[in-house]
Amino acid sequence: MFGEKFKRKFALTDQGVRNARLGAYWTVAANLTSFAGIGFLFLFVKQLMDAMTTGAELPGVLPYVLGLLAYFALSFLVHRMQYQNTYGTVYEEVGTLRKGLAERMRKLPLPFFMGRDLADLSETIMSDVKTLEHVWSHVLGYLYGSYIFTAVVAVVLLTYDWRLAIAALWSVPVAFALLFGSRKMTVKSQAEAKAAALGVSEDVQETLDNVREIRAINQEERYLSGLFAAMDKAEASQTMVELGNGIVINAASVIMRLGIATTIMVGANLIVAGQIDFMVFFAFLLCVSRIYSPFDQSLALIAEVFFSEVSAKRLQAIYDEPTAGGAESFSPKGHDIVFDNVGFSYDGAPVLRGASFVAREGEVTALVGPSGSGKTTCSRLAARLWDADSGSVRVGGVDVSTVDPEVLLGDYAMVFQDVILFDDTVMGNIRLGRRDATDEEVLAAAKAANCDEFVRDLPQGYDTMIGENGSRLSGGERQRISIARALLKDAPILLMDEATASLDVESETQVQEALSRLLVGKTVLVIAHRMRTIENADKVVVLEDGRVAEEGRPSDLLQQGSGLFRHMTELQTLSAGWSI
Numbered sequence: 001m002f003g004e005k006f007k008r009k010f011a012l013t014d015q016g017v018r019n020a021r022l023g024a025y026w027t028v029a030a031n032l033t034s035f036a037g038i039g040f041l042f043l044f045v046k047q048l049m050d051a052m053t054t055g056a057e058l059p060g061v062l063p064y065v066l067g068l069l070a071y072f073a074l075s076f077l078v079h080r081m082q083y084q085n086t087y088g089t090v091y092e093e094v095g096t097l098r099k100g101l102a103e104r105m106r107k108l109p110l111p112f113f114m115g116r117d118l119a120d121l122s123e124t125i126m127s128d129v130k131t132l133e134h135v136w137s138h139v140l141g142y143l144y145g146s147y148i149f150t151a152v153v154a155v156v157l158l159t160y161d162w163r164l165a166i167a168a169l170w171s172v173p174v175a176f177a178l179l180f181g182s183r184k185m186t187v188k189s190q191a192e193a194k195a196a197a198l199g200v201s202e203d204v205q206e207t208l209d210n211v212r213e214i215r216a217i218n219q220e221e222r223y224l225s226g227l228f229a230a231m232d233k234a235e236a237s238q239t240m241v242e243l244g245n246g247i248v249i250n251a252a253s254v255i256m257r258l259g260i261a262t263t264i265m266v267g268a269n270l271i272v273a274g275q276i277d278f279m280v281f282f283a284f285l286l287c288v289s290r291i292y293s294p295f296d297q298s299l300a301l302i303a304e305v306f307f308s309e310v311s312a313k314r315l316q317a318i319y320d321e322p323t324a325g326g327a328e329s330f331s332p333k334g335h336d337i338v339f340d341n342v343g344f345s346y347d348g349a350p351v352l353r354g355a356s357f358v359a360r361e362g363e364v365t366a367l368v369g370p371s372g373s374g375k376t377t378c379s380r381l382a383a384r385l386w387d388a389d390s391g392s393v394r395v396g397g398v399d400v401s402t403v404d405p406e407v408l409l410g411d412y413a414m415v416f417q418d419v420i421l422f423d424d425t426v427m428g429n430i431r432l433g434r435r436d437a438t439d440e441e442v443l444a445a446a447k448a449a450n451c452d453e454f455v456r457d458l459p460q461g462y463d464t465m466i467g468e469n470g471s472r473l474s475g476g477e478r479q480r481i482s483i484a485r486a487l488l489k490d491a492p493i494l495l496m497d498e499a500t501a502s503l504d505v506e507s508e509t510q511v512q513e514a515l516s517r518l519l520v521g522k523t524v525l526v527i528a529h530r531m532r533t534i535e536n537a538d539k540v541v542v543l544e545d546g547r548v549a550e551e552g553r554p555s556d557l558l559q560q561g562s563g564l565f566r567h568m569t570e571l572q573t574l575s576a577g578w579s580i
């Protein structure tokens with residue numbers, strides 16, 4: 001009952017399974033204790049009846065009072081243990097699960113995140129864990145404890161009188177058959193309601209993210225009506241779920257209690273036929289008044305158990321996803337990056353088809369080529385954000401796919417056009433480059449990246465909060481903060497998107513100055529779009545259709561009359577002369 005299947009079904013750890021088993025056992029003990037109360041009542045009535053029919057003497061009040069006190073003390077202890085073993089241990093398990101999930105996410109390769117809806121992923125982390133937490137604390141122990149308890153009571157009742165036992169217990173499997181029969185429908189309607197709710201959060205997120213653009217194109221009304229329609233759909237879907245669950249659960253509860261009626265009917269018949277005496281009948285009546293109660297709580301939440309299986313599956317899917325592992329140490333001989341006959345495709349669509357080139361240490365290597373030719377892909381493969389399908393990418397002779405990505409990335413700094421900043425202070429954002437950097441080191445990096453002047457003009461200088469993704473800064477200022485971060489990291493390899501493409505002349509000059517300090521002595525791989533960037537490169541690698549079409553010094557390539565590089569350069573020179 002509490003084996004591997006149970007563990008996967010409810011996404012538990014080994015400790016979680018042990019806790020659930022203990023919770024179930026203490027639930028059995030608690031139910032048996034409640035039953036013992038009925039036993040006392042039965043014994044009391046029996047003695048009373050004996051006194052009335054045979055004139056036997058009743059014991060004094062004291063044994064009853066002592067018995068009752070002992071019963072209450074035992075009941076308190078057992079219920080406390082049940083509480084501790086069902087609720088108390090769950091919060092530990094939830095903590096373990098959340099930490100495990102975060103740890104797992106850290107190790108998952110980038111394609112896992114790219115291929116997924118991030119709203120759906122955060123739903124898994126937040127809401128699925130919450131669903132499971134509720135099931136673990138409110139249902140698991142009670143439900144499985146009730147199964148075991150009913151089995152124990154059934155054996156006792158069957159040995160006592162099998163006819164009355166069947167009359168009392170037939171309704172339990174029938175009620176559960178109804179519940180499990182409706183399971184598919186319950187899970188389906190819950191899944192639909194969840195998808196509708198997720199749709200609403202995605203729409204809200206999109207509206208908030210794009211509020212500026214929506215206003216600019218005057219589409220507030222259209223967007224809001226779409227959002228309201230999605231909300232109405234989610235509400236209707238949730239109402240249907242509640243209604244459906246309510247009907248099935250109440251029907252199951254009523255069916256279960258039909259056992260009381262059949263016990264009375266069968267018992268009355270057996271008494272009339274003289275086959276049992278009244279006290280046996282009375283004992284069964286007491287039993288049926290209590291036997292269904294343990295299921296009440298679990299019945300009300302059984303839909304959650306069914307649906308928690310969907311949550312557990314989503315969590316298991318994350319755990320089953322292969323992580324990008326590798327060696328925990330990285331000792332390359334120098335930092336030349338070698339692409340050796342690299343093949344790569346996204347979801348079966350080939351992007352690189354045997355690309356080979358070398359980006360040497362101490363040089364700036366510019367990747368150029370038409371849009372979609374695979375420049376960004378090369379830079380992703382260089383940092384093992386993805387693994388090559390064929391061929392190899394080596395750094396200082398070491399195949400990057402053999403090194404743990406976290407260890408590998410210690411040797412890389414990245415400066416991209418879409419700078420990612422956090423809602424933290426300027427100081428905190430730069431320090432992301434190297435967590436243990438002193439304030440002086442952060443300031444030195446900021447100065448070298450031409451940040452110091454604008455940062456000192458901010459209200460709290462380096463302690464100014466810069467807003468979500470640096471929303472309070474200009475494009476050039478954000479860019480320079482990311483350069484300061486890279487300077488602070490001082491990694492031997494620098495991957496760059498052409499970082500200055502969207503800046504005005506003054507900002508561009510300042511960023512270029514900052515970059516020139518950053519590039520010294522590093523292996524620099526830059527995705528270039530404009531001639532200005534390429535002019536200063538030591539080497540240009542021209543990609544076309546996933547292969548290296550040309551490579552060499554920019555001036556040499558320009559000499560080649562029919563080359564792609566020369567053609568692209570001419571086009572760009574032509575477009576530079578256009579005006580509006």
Ligand SMILES: Nc1ncnc2c1ncn2[C@@H]1O[C@H](COP(=O)(O)OP(=O)(O)OP(=O)(O)O)[C@@H](O)[C@H]1O
Nearest residue numbers: 114346347351369370371372373374375376377378
């Ligand atoms: N995450 C992804 N999933 C699926 N396809 C992708 C993904 N990223 C890029 N592609 C596809 O791979 C091809 C190469 O993309 P890549 O971004 O490497 O080209 P690029 O040369 O950098 O283009 P650009 O100059 O326009 O930025 C394109 O056809 C693109 O649509």
